[in-house]
Amino acid sequence: MSLYQGVFKRDVHIAFKQKAELLQPLMFLLMVVTMFPLGVSPSPDTLQRIGPGVLWIAAILSSLMAMERMFRDDFQDGTMEQYVLSGMSLAGISAVKVCVHWLVSFIPMLVLSPLLAMFLNLTFDMYVALIATLLLGTPLLSLIGAIAVGLTVGLQKGGVLLALLLIPVFIPLLIFATSAVDSAALQLPYYPQLAIITAMLLLALAIAPFAIAYSLRVSQN
C-alpha cells in the first residue's frame, strides 16, 4: 500500500511544481463563462436558463485541456516503462493517478464554482444541484478521460484526437447533469438524474482502472 502512497505523493508534488498547468484550465473556464453574458445576452433570465449548460460545457472543455497531463510526462520521460517493470499493478497506479488528477484539477473548479454561479445568475437551489452534479460527474470525466489518454499518449499530437474521442462519450453525462440543475430551477426533485450519474460513476470506478492499465500497455507495445 505504501508503494501507491509513494506514487500519490510524487504526483501531487509534481503537480504543484507545475503551477501554470494547474491554473491554465481554471482561467480558461473563467474566461469561457465570462464570454457568454457578453456574447449571448446579459439579461438575467436568459443567463439563468442557459447557465447550467454553459457551466457544464465549459467544465468539460477545460477538463480536456488538463486531461493529457495525466500520463504524458510519465510516458515521455520513460517513468511509465519503469512502472511496468517494477512489478506494481498498473491498474493500481492508474487509479492513484486518476485520483490525483481529479484532486488537483477539479477541486479548484468546485471552489471556483460559486463565483461562476453568480456570473450566470443561478439560484441557490440550482447551485446546490450544480455542486452535486459536479461532485459526482467530474470523477467520471477523469476516469473515462484517462482511458482515452492511455490510448493516445503514444501518439505525437494526441490532443485534438483526445477531444474528438471524449466529447461524444461525455454527452450523456452532460444531458443528465444539466437536466438535474434545470429540475432544481423548477423546484422539482432531481434525485433520478443524480442516481443515473452515480450509477455511471460506480460502473466507471469498477472498470476504468483495468481499462486504463490495458490501454497503457497497448501504448507501450
Add this chain to the structure above:
Amino acid sequence: MLKACELTCVKRDRVLFEDVSLAVNAGELLYVRGPNGAGKTSLLRILTGLSTPESGAVLFNGEDIADSSFSYLSTLLYLGHKSGTNGSLSAIDNLTFWLAQHQVNCEESQLFDALMRVGLVGLEDIPVRFLSAGQQRRVALARLWLKPADIWILDEPFTALDVKGIALLEERMKSHVERGGVVITTSHQPLSEAAGPHSVFDLEYRI
C-alpha cells in the same frame, strides 16, 4: 539464464526480425549490434517484457517471462532511451522514488555513494531538467549501483556520455559480468577492451 526462442517482431506491417534465438548465461555480456532500424530496441523491449513478440517466447530460468513476471522483474534492470526521470524532481528524489517502486531497500549513504560514483556530487538537489544531457544520463545510470539485479538490459547506455563516463560504465559492466551477472546492451560505437570479453549478436536490416 535468459533465453529467447524464435522471436519475430512486426512493426507497422514490416518484419523487423524473424526467428531470432539467443541465449545468455550467467557471467556473459551480449553486445547486440545492427544498423538503425534493424530492431535492436524492439528486441531489447521484448526481452524485458515491455513489448510482446509476434511469435516466440523469452524464457528466464526455463520459465516464460509472461508467466513468471514478478521473479523476473525483481532481478531485471532496464535502462531505455528514455531515462525514466522526471525533469522537475531532483536526482535524489527521482532515485528514491524509483527505489521505492522497485522495492529496493537502500540507505541514504548508499544513494550518495552511487551519486558520487557517477560524478553528480553537488548536483543532487537540482531539478533534473536543469542538468546537461550527459548528467541526466548519469542520474539514470546511478541505478546500476543501487538495485541488486542480475540481468541488466541497457539500450544505448553510452548516449550523451563523455569519455570518462563511457569508461566508468564499461568498467561497471565488466565487474558486473565478473560477479556472475548478465549484461545485454546495444551501442553504435564498438565496446572497448575495458568492457571485458563479450559476445556479439548481429541484427540485420531487412527490407
